[in-house]
Amino acid sequence: MNISLNKYISETxxxxxxxxxxxxxxxxVTVNGKEAKKGNRVFENDIVLIDGEPLKKKIAPVYLMLNKPKGITCTTDLKDKTNIIDFINYKSRIFPVGRLDKLSEGLIFLTNDGDIVNKILRAGNMxxxxxxxxxxxxxxxxxINKxxxxxxxxxxVTKKCxxxxxxxxxxxxxxxxGLNRQIRRMCAALDYKVTSLKRVRIMNITLQGLAPGKWRHFSKDEIEEINAMVMHSSKTADSESMGE
Structure with a gap:
């Protein structure tokens, strides 16, 4: 590593x-205990402090998609033996974007990027x-008409769809x-019971090529496309969870 000090700080x-x-x-700012000057460069193993405190490295964003099987619960509570976190067993901390009912299956996103979660979940972003x-x-x-x-x-009243x-x-x-258990409740209101429910698409991402119980990272193109879709999305107010 050999980069300018200001770039090193911004990249954290x-x-x-x-x-x-x-x-x-x-x-x-100090580098290895000495007061820093503009134009300083940072090398591997250099210690950079601001106000005497070490800089925390920015965690790289992770974006996964899972074809959730029935029986897995979309919770980060590790006390729940069917929790989605243990099921995926990813190497770093991630959390589901919204949820799918335990008896439902199909596509769900997992990430460590709180901003994109809020933007996707916000109801007004459609x-x-x-x-x-x-x-x-x-x-x-x-x-069907109802x-x-x-x-x-x-x-x-649920939105026209x-x-x-x-x-x-x-x-x-x-x-x-994404009202709580929306599809199941809609069907129940018409005296129908859901026997299977599978989410096959979220925004531009489909289940194509992803077997039940398997997960994969988003491709670079998929990440760019989703970021473009949520670029003008608000990430505050009017939130609904992305359930079914």
Whole structure:
């Protein structure tokens, strides 16, 4: 390693290069115990302190996708023997983006990037989630129309959404909100019981090529595309969790 001091400081995520220069000018930065000067360079094993405190290295962002099988719980509580964290057994700390019911299966994201989590989950940002659902009895036109146009639940009415019948007891639905157990509750309101529920897409990411129980890292292109999609998303207020 051989980089400028201000770049080294900014790459830890502590502050911008410009602010780093300001700290250096104010005599608040030391390198190996000596007061730093603008233009100093940092080499491997150098000790850089600001106000006498060591800089913490910025943790590299991790973005994973899992094809969650039934029986795994989307919780970081390690006391739960079916928790998703132990199931994936990743080398560093990650957490799920939203949730899928224990009995549901399909696509879920995991990351250590809190900013992107908030932006994806915020209800007003209208990010699509697509599901294939099987019910306990034959689906009718009336059922499809009511699901499309909104169902009263949890003190509100679900947003209008895309719903398409794909078999006698199977339909596809695309949601832009994530109320608690939304699809199951919508079906129950019409006297239907969900017998299987699988999320097949979140935003631009699909389950294609990912076997049940397997996970993989996002590709560089996928990360760039998701970042572009959430670029103008607010990360505060009006949050809903990305459940089904």
């Amino acid at each position: 995520g502590f502050c911008s290069r410009r602010m780093a220069d300001k700290y250096i000018e104010e005599g608040r 990010h699509e989630k697509e599901y294939v659902v099987t019910t306990d009895k034959p689906i009718t036109i009336d059922f 699901m499309r146009n909104g169902i009263p639940m949890l003190g509100t 895309f719903v398409k019948q794909e078999g006698e007891k199977r339909f596809r639905i695309i949601l832009t909100q």
